[in-house]
Amino acid sequence: MTENHTFIQIRDLHKTFVMGRNIVRALDGVDLDIPANSFTVVMGPSGSGKSTLLYLLGGLDRVTSGSIRVDGQKLETMDENALAVYRRREVGFIFQSFNLVSSMSALENVSFPMRFAGISGLARRKRAAALLKQVGLENRARHKPTELSGGQQQRVAVARALVNNPRMILADEPTGNLDTGSGYAIMQLLSELHRGGRTVVVVSHDIRMSHFATHMVYLLDGKTVSEAEYQAASEFNPFETPAEARSETKADTKAEIKS
Numbered sequence: 605m606t607e608n609h610t611f612i613q614i615r616d617l618h619k620t621f622v623m624g625r626n627i628v629r630a631l632d633g634v635d636l637d638i639p640a641n642s643f644t645v646v647m648g649p650s651g652s653g654k655s656t657l658l659y660l661l662g663g664l665d666r667v668t669s670g671s672i673r674v675d676g677q678k679l680e681t682m683d684e685n686a687l688a689v690y691r692r693r694e695v696g697f698i699f700q701s702f703n704l705v706s707s708m709s710a711l712e713n714v715s716f717p718m719r720f721a722g723i724s725g726l727a728r729r730k731r732a733a734a735l736l737k738q739v740g741l742e743n744r745a746r747h748k749p750t751e752l753s754g755g756q757q758q759r760v761a762v763a764r765a766l767v768n769n770p771r772m773i774l775a776d777e778p779t780g781n782l783d784t785g786s787g788y789a790i791m792q793l794l795s796e797l798h799r800g801g802r803t804v805v806v807v808s809h810d811i812r813m814s815h816f817a818t819h820m821v822y823l824l825d826g827k828t829v830s831e832a833e834y835q836a837a838s839e840f841n842p843f844e845t846p847a848e849a850r851s852e853t854k855a856d857t858k859a860e861i862k863s
Contacts, residue, residue: 611640611772611803612661617670619656619826630656632826634670638805638819643798645814646807647834648823654807655776657823661805662695662774663687674772692721696765700777702757704749704764710736710756711745714764721768735763739793755786762793773797775806779813791816 617634620627630653638644648654659665660672663679672679674694682690704713715732723731736745739759749757758778765773775794779787787810795816798804806813814820822834829837 609640610637611642611675612636612638612805613671613673614638615671617657617660617672618668619653619660619665620668629826631660634823634826634828636821636828638803640675640803641798641801642818643795643804643816644806644819644821645817646805646821646823647809647811647814648807649809651825652823653826654823658774658776658805658807661772662697663691692717692768694770694772696768696770696773698758698761698765698773698775698778700780702749702754702761702781704757704760706749709746709748710741710752710760710763713749713760714767717764717767731767732763735766736760738766739763753786754782755789758782758786758790759793762790762797766797771802773802773804775804775808777808777810778806779808779810788812 614634614636617631617636618629619631620629622628632653634653634657646654646657656665660667660679661674663682667680670680674690677690679687679690705716708716711729711732714735715728718728718731733742733745736742739762741756741759741763744752744756744760747756749760752760758781762778773794778790778794782790791810791813794804794806798816798818806817820831822829822831824834824837
C-alpha cells in the first residue's frame with residue numbers, strides 16, 4: 605500500500621445535533637481524501653467540528669448524511685456489530701483525557717482490550733509488556749495511573765491503542781493535558797507510528813503538531829477551508845504559545861466532544 609492510495613474518502617459529510625430548539629450543524633458538507641500511511645492533522649477552533657469528524661471516522665458516531673469510506677468500507681451502511689468489528693480491527697483511539705482505568709496497572713490497562721479479541725491471558729501480558737517497552741515504559745508496567753505523570757499516562761494510552769495492531773490511529777487532542785516536553789514526546793511517538801506504516805489522524809489546537817504532519821486539514825464552522833482562510837477567519841493565532849494553546853484546549857474539552 606503506497607502513500608498515494610486514498611485510505612479515507614469522505615464525501616458531502618453532514619452531522620447535525622439537536623440542542624433544544626436549535627439544530628447545530630457540526631459538519632456541513634465536508635469532502636476530504638486522506639492518503640494511506642499519512643500523518644494528517646486537522647486544525648480548528650472549538651466548535652469547528654474536528655472532534656465530530658474524528659468520532660465519525662472511528663465509528664463512534666453515525667453520520668446524518670454523506671459517505672465515509674475507509675479502505676473501501678462504507679461506515680454509514682454498517683450495523684452496530686460490523687462497526688464494533690471495524691473499531692476492534694482497524695482503529696486505535698487516543699484521547700486527551702487518557703481514559704485509563706484507575707484501579708488497573710499500566711500493564712493491565714494495555715492488555716484489557718485484548719480480552720474482547722479472545723486472546724489468552726499469557727499472550728495478552730506478553731503483548732502489553734512489549735508495547736509498554738515500545739513507548740519507553742517497561743519500568744512502569746506495575747504502576748497505576750495515579751502513580752504516573754501525564755506524559756506517562758498518555759504513553760500508556762498510546763500502547764493500548766496499538767494492542768490490536770490497527771492500521772489507523774485516531775488521536776483527539778493528544779497533547780491537550782500535557783506539559784510542553786511531554787506533549788512534544790507524544791508528537792514524536794505518533795510520528796514514529798506513522799513512519800512505521802500506519803495512517804495517523806490527529807485533531808488538535810497545538811500548532812506544533814503541524815511540524816510532524818504530511819497533510820494538513822483546516823476546519824471552520826463544519827467546513828474545510830484553505831490555510832489562508834483559516835488564518836484570517838478562525839480563532840487561530842500564529843503567535844500563540846503552546847502553553848496558551850493547552851489552556852484553551854482544557855477550557856474547551858467538553859465543547860469539543862460535541863463540536
